[in-house]
Amino acid sequence: MTPTLAASALRVPHSRIRELAEIAMSMDGVLKLYFGESNLPTPEYIKRAAQKAMADGYTFYTENAGLPSLRKSLARYYQELHGVELDPASEIVITASGVQALNVGIRCVIDPGDEGLVLTPAWPNGAANVAMANGTPIEVPHPLIGDRYQIDFAALEAAVTPRTRMLLYTSPSNPLGWVATVDEQRRLLEFARRHKLWLIADEVYERLNYTGAKPTTPVPTILKLATRDDAVIVVQSFSKMYCMTGWRLGWLVARRDLAARATQLNEFIVSHAPSFGQRAAETALLWGENTMCEMLVRLKENRDFCLAALAKMPGITVPKPDGAFYLFPKIAGATDSFDFCKRLLMETKVGLAPGVAFGAGGEGSVRICYAAERNILEEAMARLAMFLK
Ligand SMILES: Cc1ncc(COP(=O)(O)O)c(C=O)c1O
Numbered sequence: 001m002t003p004t005l006a007a008s009a010l011r012v013p014h015s016r017i018r019e020l021a022e023i024a025m026s027m028d029g030v031l032k033l034y035f036g037e038s039n040l041p042t043p044e045y046i047k048r049a050a051q052k053a054m055a056d057g058y059t060f061y062t063e064n065a066g067l068p069s070l071r072k073s074l075a076r077y078y079q080e081l082h083g084v085e086l087d088p089a090s091e092i093v094i095t096a097s098g099v100q101a102l103n104v105g106i107r108c109v110i111d112p113g114d115e116g117l118v119l120t121p122a123w124p125n126g127a128a129n130v131a132m133a134n135g136t137p138i139e140v141p142h143p144l145i146g147d148r149y150q151i152d153f154a155a156l157e158a159a160v161t162p163r164t165r166m167l168l169y170t171s172p173s174n175p176l177g178w179v180a181t182v183d184e185q186r187r188l189l190e191f192a193r194r195h196k197l198w199l200i201a202d203e204v205y206e207r208l209n210y211t212g213a214k215p216t217t218p219v220p221t222i223l224k225l226a227t228r229d230d231a232v233i234v235v236q237s238f239s240k241m242y243c244m245t246g247w248r249l250g251w252l253v254a255r256r257d258l259a260a261r262a263t264q265l266n267e268f269i270v271s272h273a274p275s276f277g278q279r280a281a282e283t284a285l286l287w288g289e290n291t292m293c294e295m296l297v298r299l300k301e302n303r304d305f306c307l308a309a310l311a312k313m314p315g316i317t318v319p320k321p322d323g324a325f326y327l328f329p330k331i332a333g334a335t336d337s338f339d340f341c342k343r344l345l346m347e348t349k350v351g352l353a354p355g356v357a358f359g360a361g362g363e364g365s366v367r368i369c370y371a372a373e374r375n376i377l378e379e380a381m382a383r384l385a386m387f388l389k
Helices: 016-025 044-055 068-082 098-109 125-132 153-159 182-195 256-269 275-287 289-311 337-348 374-388
Strands: 092-095 115-120 136-141 164-170 198-202 232-237 250-254 366-369
Touching: 016 337, 044 275, 068 092, 068 275, 092 098, 092 256, 098 125, 098 164, 098 198, 098 232, 098 250, 098 256, 115 125, 125 136, 125 164, 136 153, 153 182, 164 182, 182 198, 250 256, 289 374, 337 366, 337 374
Parallel strands: 115 136, 115 164, 164 198, 198 232
Antiparallel strands: 092 250, 232 250
């Protein structure tokens, strides 16, 4: 008998965004709006900082929790941006991406057979990581009520069982663009405390906020409400805010015992994030505000352009998102969003992500990432309108 693959590995679902993307990648001239990344390259000053770091000898192993200097820079970032005090030595862990922060954080709280609540529609990697830790993701719908997505606290209460260990939410949300209010965060924290759950807040889009006083005003962080003894994990990343998706750099902030354990597990997963990238990330934190501001002004214009274009199309309902860089329109009559996206791709070369990829409540919608150049968005909206007709 040939050895078989572990059932636990086979249970992990594949990403339906990737499935669509793989078809698109085999074609020429596709307008790619399916992945969650900006078309902007990493700013030059960050690239130069990485080159300098390499020349300066940042080519060796670092601490499992990341360079102490980068953790100090992040503590300063939280202090300046949110007025939150963190101990860089014990509460911040640098990871090789946001998804790795999610992976190690979830690995620290889920035992085989445990359950993890995930507000959905959501980026699929959270639920997949619960499955990878041999747990069971339980999707709790995050419904659209009127023109705003609202947390269904009654559904959350009903989903708790003796095996429930965590609740994951994402604000700003991918794919909804929903932003948790301070009051919603307070209720989530109270819910987690009462049921003795870990509250995992994915805040990778925190700077992509269209409702702040300034373009770079962040959305509220859960760290502002939580005490340092609360069972809270914040997942973060340099990918979206600094156009560094390919660098694989992120971090997590957590209660000391979890941060220490995540640091220890990191040794066996990736050991640490790349040394020169970590050094360049310090430069990004120091000098990134101006380029981020320019990007946000452009993103807001893109959002408004796409919203206006979608409003003219038949059978489309789309709430106005407050954050991130996605629109998640519902398409009347589209009962199989993967099939819809595949046909759209084949017939018009517009690549969107199927709503079904985002779990319960996502079917019937598509996700449009509007962090592309304006001429690409214009062409994509024109072709989508034609297709829908
Ligand atoms: C909600 C959410 N969290 C985390 C990530 C992870 O980003 P990265 O692994 O590039 O840091 C993404 C990327 O799409 C995301 O959408």
